[in-house]
Amino acid sequence: MDLEALDIARWQFAITTVYHFLFVPITIGLSALVAGYQTAWLRTGNEQWLRMTKFLGKLFLINFALGVVTGIVQEFQFGMNWSDYSRFVGDVFGAPLAVEGLLAFFLESTFLGLWIFGWDRLPRALHASCMWLVHLGTLFSAYFILAANSFMQNPVGYDYNAETGRAELTDFVAVLTNKVQLVTFPHVILAAYMTAGAFVAGVALWHLVRGKGREGSEDRSMYRSGARVGAWVLLVAGLGVVISGDVQGKVMTEVQPMKMAAAEALYETEEPAAFSIFTIGTPDGTSEKFSVTIPNLLSFLATGELDGRVEGINPLREQYIETYGQDPGATYYTAGDYTPYIPLTYWSFRFMMGLGFAGMAGGLAVLWATRRGRAPTGGRWTWVAVGLPLMPLFANSFGWIFTEIGRQPWVVFGLMTTEQGVSPGTTTGEVLTSLVVLTALYGVLAAVELKLMLTYIAKGADPYVEPQLRDDDNDPDRPLAFAY
């Protein structure tokens, strides 16, 4: 396989994965919020909670549909485009994927079907618990797929078998409790709650300033409460994201020091090291026209100490060449440039944090504007409502772009490069066809999804309808409570 096909396969993975992960955080977070609203309704009987359950439930389903179908591509493309990678790590990486399917996908799909169609079929508590099970499924799913990804960042629990030329599992528990996994899972899940919180806050805020919750309307209190619930979730989860991200930075410095150096574009080792908020100039370290830096911050992020030592890209590269260039398992190693693409790691790291903090600031603003019975009206708040959900959403994307680009040129850190993982027998034409077809399809679906989402957001919560169990003996012809 030539280089061109490799590049196309990488583009396809990047596009399909970033796209898939626009829907995943909302699925994870919103399933919990919908289940939470439904439980609140069960406990209090407050009609508003049921209306919010159904309103957010519809938005959840519009989002979920695309999350599911784009997930199938993920399951297939390891084998299609990355068959040598699959051969090399299948023994380790396949197991969490299979377990994810068995534990998570069945749970999510089956109980979501029961939830969607079960309003008049299941007793209330059982029906609400279906959505909790969907949420549990999303957590399982995240856990196992992140364990698989953490193996790529920091391979543990395996032996390299020179005879078969592959990594072989020796300790499944070690894979599931990889120290990278233990910080990545909370970071990703909390970021998902943050995203869903921002989504609910944004939607509710929009109704307060422009939609069905404007001044004087009956539903103003419901949307005001929605905005506050969403903002609180956003803030509390956001705090957790900051804390877990901080721990993650230290683990990353330990297991992938090059990634941390690349995050700052730190070419030479510094002690203490400063963190630059932004830099104008070439980020390759040769010419820097202007930058805003905070002294000692990078040392703190990387080591937990204000004057800690942070290794630079150049010395690390020497180290990597020494370690990996001469390794006995040379079939899988090529000495070379161990530096990821610096401008992308530098800026994606900053966009991830910047958008995350901006989202939290937006959450604070919403809480301030809705304090003690107040609610904002019109004007600039429309922009906050529109912008708020987008910030954590794209912060997720940049986080993944950072963590995956920062690992390059490795696909499995220290064991296999991305170039070695690509399917040897697949032609450039095939991969290009796949890239073009999937990208075009994803583009069309994005437009359709966005339009539907906006339509249903604008429509707002439906009036309250008391859910009733079907009575097939006495009223067999009653229409279904829900039908496609």
Added chain:
Amino acid sequence: MELTTVWFCLIAVLWVGYFALEGFDFGVGMLLPVLGREERERRVLINTIGPVWDGNEVWVLVAGGATFAAFPEWYATLFSGFYLPLLLILVALIVRGVAFEYRAKRDDAAWRARWDLAIFWGSLLPAVLWGVAFGNIVRGVPIDADLEYVGGFFNLLNPYALLGGLTTLLLFLTHGAMYVALKTDGPIRREARSLATRSGLAAALVAVVFLVWTQVDTGSVASGVLFVLAALALLTGVAAAGSGREGWAFLGTFLTIALAVAGLFAALFPDVMPTSLADGTSLTTTNAAATAYTLKIMTGVAVVFTPIVLVYQGWTYWVFRKRISVHHIPEAVLAGERPAGSR
């Protein structure tokens, strides 16, 4: 039994589950323009599979994941080798899945007609392509000594594999018709039943040719027995449909698909992907397998969780066991409008 054999059987079970379950929802999708002549009828058809199609589809994801874990070489060779057919299947499953969810979200005939097309083609294409793919797997494809598929795309379109595609198409169509007959009431039910009888006979004819061909080419005693049982199940099912026993009829096509797929796997064993090249190497349960440790872990997980999955998926079918007919379909409550008097 060796763990590699256990996993060969478990993967067979996952594909059996996938085809026996998703087979009928592919069938319903293909029947949408045939049995659903007006909007309410189409909605009846879609709602018979509404709560379950997504759960059915998960079987293929788990089959893929289990193949990845238990037989990494098989997963790698199959998915990179059958590249374009799999891409087509992906596209079909994507548009179909979105169509079920989005179709009713706008009250607009053109919008719905477009999604109906997506459901039809998104069901028909995989129904054919999975048969073509399995035909090729069983028959053997060019795999070189490095376990790499070297056959290209058009090599997959041979007469035997295409007959396999026609077989799955007709079987799934019949299976779908049986399901509709079982799950609906009124005129749709009668039409579905009569259509199931006719397509069932056509399916039987094609399936027998395909299975005999398979048996002659690569069959074993076990596959022969399974194929005979599959044929008997199909004839019993068609007969049951003819005499109005819809439950038995559906069970008949369910078993037909299950037994036929099991028979294909029996014909395959102990290969998982035989090569058609003289100097190539076949992928077998041994040389494609993961390590014993991985298989042991995976066996533990499968033994504990598969029964749980079967119980709750089975329960879903129980919850939605009632027949649906046009008067059960509520007025569409769509964006921007509400039925009179609900405010």
